[in-house]
Amino acid sequence: MKKFIFTIILLTFTLPSPVLAFFGTQSTYSSMPEMVDAMAKEMKGKFAGKKLYINPEFITDEDNADCGTLPIFGLLAVELNRSLSKSGFTFEYQSVDADFAVSAKLHRTGENLRVYVTLSDSRNNTSYRSLEGTYEIPVRNLQSGWDKENLDSRIERLANRTISSSKGQVIYLNPVVEKRKRYSSEFGEYVLIRLKSVLSSNGIKLVEHLPANKPSLAASKGAVLTLETSDAAQAGANALLDGGFLKQGDKGIFLGLTLKDLNGKVLGSADDTIPRSLVKYSLDNDEAERISEIADIEHEQTGNMVRIATTKGGGYQIYREGETVQFTLQVTKPLYLYIYDINPQGEVSLLYPKAGEMETPKQPGIIYTLPEESDSWEIKVEAPFGKDAVKVFASDRKIAIPRISEQMASRSFVGGTRSLNRVNKVQKELAAQPAINGLDLVDYYKGAAAGIAAPLYESTVYIETRPR
Structure with a gap:
């Protein structure tokens, strides 16, 4: 026994x-x-x-x-x-x-x-x-589909891998955007919704927008560690979560997440290639794609010198009918700014500086707004709705502001596509013209800056407007 x-x-x-x-x-x-x-x-x-x-x-x-x-x-x-x-x-x-x-x-x-x-x-x-x-x-x-791989489960695992070391973090969520041209889409919006759900279920405090009752940011001073994390700092977060996707042909859809602290140090990151069969949401955004070509966002160089966002945040922001749009601007050294609105039809309009307005360099350590509280104009969302990009060019020297004329033939685009032939020559010739087609805006400023041996920095924010 x-x-x-x-x-x-x-x-x-x-x-x-x-x-x-x-x-x-x-x-x-x-x-x-x-x-x-x-x-x-x-x-x-x-x-x-x-x-x-x-x-x-x-x-x-x-x-x-x-x-x-x-x-x-x-x-x-x-x-x-x-x-x-x-x-x-x-x-x-x-x-x-x-x-x-x-x-x-x-x-x-x-x-x-x-x-x-x-x-x-x-x-x-x-x-x-x-x-x-x-x-x-x-x-x-068990719930239906418990043993079938799906998009939600892939996003959830990706999020958990990214935040595995995020103890005590208050995380600011940036829009999930296409990695090269930085616009959002139906797919990007869905991923953001799922991320909020997953992170919240893990007990993590999230911030998605800047506080609505924040005092006027015009000429407000504050220490900004890096421009890319300034929204997180203003919102009271101590970490920033970025998400980006990219089509990879038959291989599927690349989706990557990166968690950074306010100094820009990476705290965690993860990526996955999701089979296309699991994705029922559109990755396309035709109007934003067209705008990105005109603004040449894929080749934009900020140099951490200038950043434009909205009072809701940067990247890709959605506004509803009746809301007021206000932009925020920051620089890390004294720079002259030139700000334009670009729509999918290729129509370009100068927002700043206004005609006759004195040009003075913007100073670091200050968050400027456009329009400012003292301005007599505002941007109110109303029909027709759609997408726009607001792009800023910045330099430490003044650049001549061109007149925009639809009567001028475009030099930068041939057959609706940005030309890659003799780019330097085209930019130099555009810089000598007092008037340009709106499609030539980026090449004009690059040529004009090169002509006076001045650096040029760029930054863009997308605005999508929708009915309420």
């Missing part, structure tokens, strides 16, 4: 976790929250007071290691966070700061899904403990 007891004890300490579960309490639960609450109860009895690290990357399908990312992984991670938090556990954003890293394996057993949970010692990867109970849930009780 003693020999038999010894054998059982030996097996308990040597068999892998699925077999260990056999000796625990086996239960089938009606829902995911109910099952996870039972797991949390067992963990509280054994590991109360311990600091945990949970990452959906540590949740896998035992039956199919190559299945990619499944919706059930994220759902289980969220439920574990919820229930363990309620049970008094605290969480760390990096595994090295935790006592245990929580992982899980899923295994299909007939009509049920069984979940094996393991706690690994964060300081000794070879030491782990498994929950003794067997936790199962009927497959019929």
Whole structure:
């Protein structure tokens, strides 16, 4: 009899976790929250007071290691966070700061899904403990599509990989844009919505827009660490999340996320190539694409010297009918600014400086607005709605302002496409003209700056207007 007891004890300490579960309490639960609450109860009895690290990357399908990312992984991670938090556990954003890293394996057993949970010692990867109970849930009780990879699950895993070290961060969300030409789309808007949901479920405080009740920014002074993170700083955040996508032909859609602190230091990043079959949203934005060609955004050089945004933020901003649009401008050294509105039809209009207005260089450390509070004009959103880009050219020397005339033939575009032939010659010739076609705006300023041996910096913000 003693020999038999010894054998059982030996097996308990040597068999892998699925077999260990056999000796625990086996239960089938009606829902995911109910099952996870039972797991949390067992963990509280054994590991109360311990600091945990949970990452959906540590949740896998035992039956199919190559299945990619499944919706059930994220759902289980969220439920574990919820229930363990309620049970008094605290969480760390990096595994090295935790006592245990929580992982899980899923295994299909007939009509049920069984979940094996393991706690690994964060300081000794070879030491782990498994929950003794067997936790199962009927497959019929799971949400439809739980075992089918989808866009939401890919975005969720990408977000969790990016923010794995974002403990205590207040994150400012930039629009998710096309990487080269920086416009948003139906796909970009959807990714942003999902990011907000995922990050919020992880208990992270988010800021998407600058405060609506912020005092006038005209000539307001404040330390800006880098221009790219100035929106985050003004919004009271201490980190900035950027997202970008890019078509990759038959390979799919590249989607990348980068988390930075206010100094521009990368805190975390991740990317993924998402199969096109998973994406039901359009990546195209024809009007913005046309504007980006005219403004030549793909080849824009800011040099961290100038930035234009709106009082909502930078990048790509959406305004509704009746709202007032106001732009913000910042420089990192004294610069003269020339600001234009560009629409998809190629119509270009000068916003600043106005005719007869004295040109003075803008100073660093100040956030300027356009129009200013004292101006007699404003930009109110009304029909017809669409897209525009507002582009600023900046230099440390004055540049002659050209007259825009539709009567002039374009030199920069041939057959509706930007010409790459003899660009330097075209720019030099345009700089000598007192009037230009609006399509030639970028080449004119590049040629004019080169003609006086002055540097030229550029920055653009997109504005999309919609009915309320």
